[in-house]
Amino acid sequence: MRYVKLPQENVYEFLERLKNFGKLYAPVKISEKFYDFREIDDVRKIEFHYNRTIMPPKKFFFLPRETMFKFSISKAEYEEVVENVEPFVIFGLHACDIFGLKIMDTIYLDEFPDKYYKIRREKGIIIGISCMPDEYCFCNLRETDFADDGFDLFLHELPDGWLVRVGTPTGHRIVDKNIKLFEEVTTQDICNFRDFEKKRHQSFRYHEDWGNLRYLLELEMEHPMWDEQSELCLGCGNCNLTCPTCRCYDVQDIPNLDGDTGVRIRRWDSCQLRSHGLVAGGHNFRPTKKSRFMNRYLCKNAYNEKLGISYCVGCGRCTYFCPAGISFVRNLRTILGFEEKSCPPEMSEEIPKRGFAYASNIRGEGI
Known part of the structure; x- marks a missing residue:
């Protein structure tokens, strides 16, 4: 795996350049207590230190509601609704949410792939970020607190920036096209990474065996x-x-007022x-x-x-x-x-x- 360092002074410039790879989504604060993944105009509004969003990132790939096709009863025919999905970037996923997407992949990208889900997964770029657990987190007990794959880039917090793991060819392209924003990882960076991971592990509330x-x-x-x-x-x-x-x-047929045409939708x-x-x-x-x-x-x-x-x-x-x-x-x-x-x-x-x-x-x- 490739490792590079993103200095703190280059973070917002890096986030701005991510927009060249697709529409940028990231966690933002939407109320006193809540965060959510939203489209980003101002990268300085992105929240790096959050615990969880209201809606999980699956919403970008498995839509809460989507139209599957239009139909006509009198013509006994239907027309599939084909959405034009543009590339997009989701920044700031925690390891547990990356595992959540990997689980969704086992359902919707198995031997009978769901084409609606598949096209969005192919267009989406995943950039993870490290986090410190609160009293509600127990991903350590689920063995989902550290992601080995499932991301294009993953950022780990350092005192003066971020240690970046590169996970896919897309991640390599992002780094290579912005190589001047990155530095080589030093021995001190490795020590800081180790210290952060140790502190993060010790911060979990529960340390138990849930195997049975x-x-x-x-x-x-x-x-x-x-x-x-x-x-x-x-x-x-x-x-x-x-x-x-x-x-x-759930799948539903929604008729139009003419009593003849309508749409078939699926929703959570x-x-x-x-x-x-x-x-x-x-x-x-x-x-x-x-x-x-x-x-x-x-x-x-x-x-x-x-x-x-x-x-x-x-x-x-x-x-x-x-x-x-x-x-x-x-x-x-x-x-x-x-x-x-x-x-x-x-x-x-x-x-x-x-x-x-x-x-x-x-x-x-x-x-």
């Missing part, structure tokens, strides 16, 4: 946590909308909404709020075989943006036994039979 979590979730299907926490849930779907790896969508869906498990005939595979609540925890902690990690990257968005104040990580730690009252004595005799509840509970039966 997905099995304990299956075994603990009757843990009282499910009743207690699902009762608090508003069923709003905010956790899904802010999650960097939730990938469910949420497993926390009652309509998500509803099928023809009126049957609902997850009819209760508790069954939907449990489904999300099982889904997010399932194992992605292609990447060897869970579908949760530990960004903390679902907790930070939950209007009901539900802590995803605290609930998982309860199942793992790290929180108090995680396994009361009166439950110990029920452990053998709880293991057989998995198949029926995941279908929403008897909940």
Whole structure:
């Protein structure tokens, strides 16, 4: 891998030149507490030290709402809507969000690639940036706190600039075309990089082994946590909308007023909404709020075989943006036994039979 240094005095000039490679998006502060990825006119408004954005970067590749085709009933024909996607640059992704995109790639770029997603991934340039965790971050437990790939460039903070890792041929072209803005990496830069990474690692709130979590979730299907926490849930779907790896969508035909023509759209869906498990005939595979609540925890902690990690990257968005104040990580730690009252004595005799509840509970039966 190639390494170069971007001095602090050249940072804004570098950001300005990124616009030559496509429309520039980066994190900006949109309120007292919140940040989001927005199109950048003034590069000095870019936030380098933020913890999380409201919307994950998946929104640039998997649109919240998009038109798939137009149709005419009388003509019995449809016309595909082909969007002209121009190159664009997303600056400031944290490692966990880069892993989020890698997970999305395993879904939408598998043996049957989603062409809408694929064209945007091909046009997008990813530039990552290092960060310091807050109390909501647990990406270290998910092994997503340091990205080896999935980016064109990745910037690591130094006292007087940024150590830059070059990850792709596109990243090499960006550096080569702006080579005068960069310097060679010195021994002191390496020491500073090592110190920053050590400090970052020590700043995480939790340092535990979560390797058996997905099995304990299956075994603990009757843990009282499910009743207690699902009762608090508003069923709003905010956790899904802010999650960097939730990938469910709904497809709808929207007719025009003429009753003949219309469009087919797809839009983000949420497993926390009652309509998500509803099928023809009126049957609902997850009819209760508790069954939907449990489904999300099982889904997010399932194992992605292609990447060897869970579908949760530990960004903390679902907790930070939950209007009901539900802590995803605290609930998982309860199942793992790290929180108090995680396994009361009166439950110990029920452990053998709880293991057989998995198949029926995941279908929403008897909940």
